[in-house]
Amino acid sequence: MRRRYPDIGKKVSKLEQEAATLAASGEAEVADYHKLRLDIAQLEKKMMTEITRPERVLYFLNPGRLVKVREDGTDWGWGVVGNVVKKPPAGLGTLPSALYSSCGGGYIVDTSLRCSPGSNENRSWPKPCPPHPGEKGEMHVVPVQSPLIPALSKLRISIPPDLRPLEARQSILLALQELGTRSPQGIPKLNPVKDMGIEDSEFVELVNQIEELEQKLFAHPLHKSQDEHQLRCFQRKVELQKFRDELKNRSRVLKKLGHIDADGVVQLKGRAACFIDTGDEHLVTELMFNGTFNDLYHHQIAALASCFIPVDKSSKQIHLRTELAKPLQQLQDSARRIAEIQHECKLDVNVDEYVELTVRPYLMDVIYCWSKGATFAEVIQMTDTFEGSIIHSARRLDEFLNQLHAAAHAVGEADLETKFVAASESLQRVIMFANSLYL
Structure with a gap:
């Protein structure tokens, strides 16, 4: 566990020092202001789920449109739209374009945002980030996924045709600053009901809630004073508390x-879990200690262990033989139990999603037959997974079995050691483990 969280102590100490600088006398006021901002952000996220539907938002993402950008907890403020491009879903290159919309294809909005200045020695720009307090900042064109846009403005500005020169981008920054000066109550936003024509009753109520909270935010003393240092200290304190709670909950799980x-x-x-880097160490050690692995012979172990190896989901229906069905059911039951324990301990875990993401039985039959001596030509007919992916997964599986062997050795399970070694050796044949596929 120590390897997974190597800097926990340092992070806690740093957060505690920063949080200590917050004056207790103003904490209640800051907490109230911080809560207003969080509530608005959560409601905006719900609202934008509806607004960012392509058939609604694309009409308004014109060049020059002001948009607000928020990435997780990072608020970029207002930026300016330059261009919008379609982003096809990954892995769907063979599908007809008509199916893209049903498979989750999104849009990328090239947005001019105020970024922290600077580059490395190779003149290649690092990942953009907002400027730090006191930094002037530079405008850069950043590709933004449409769901990261929580608000659109009524305003549009004229943008230079060529944004490569710094002077052209800085002219956009000056225009944004001027608009901010002229709008003490904030940049005017597009009203989803009045301007975009969304008239669903629940959505209208959501918009009204946001407007009401924004009025409270603008009227708050801290909004007028803009004491960013005090706000940052409080946010750090909140972060520290969340971090402490998560550590406490994870400790309860362990x-x-x-x-x-x-x-x-x-x-x-816990000693056994320290040797597991592939797959969920909680689930792996549970199988070691609840007797699941003990009841299997090495071909079954190789097949069951393949469920921990990341592999693309197969569209081909899985037909497992009888000797694999029971181990898979035991694996799924154990995964569900662990997810339920994590949920009971107040970790943010969806039980069904955890089971689905942790247990991947798509190559069980393939690995089982390969382990028993089937040819490569035979096993590739059993799945629609690409041959290269099968080979890559088999090699990762071999590494995983070596980890299981080391874990079993550490806890004195000699019988399991033997089975894991035998399972590993059964995979190491011909093309799967050839030094070169061209030989």
């Missing part, structure tokens, strides 16, 4: 699963 005792001392399960 105790319930038997990885640590009541005093936080690492137990046998």
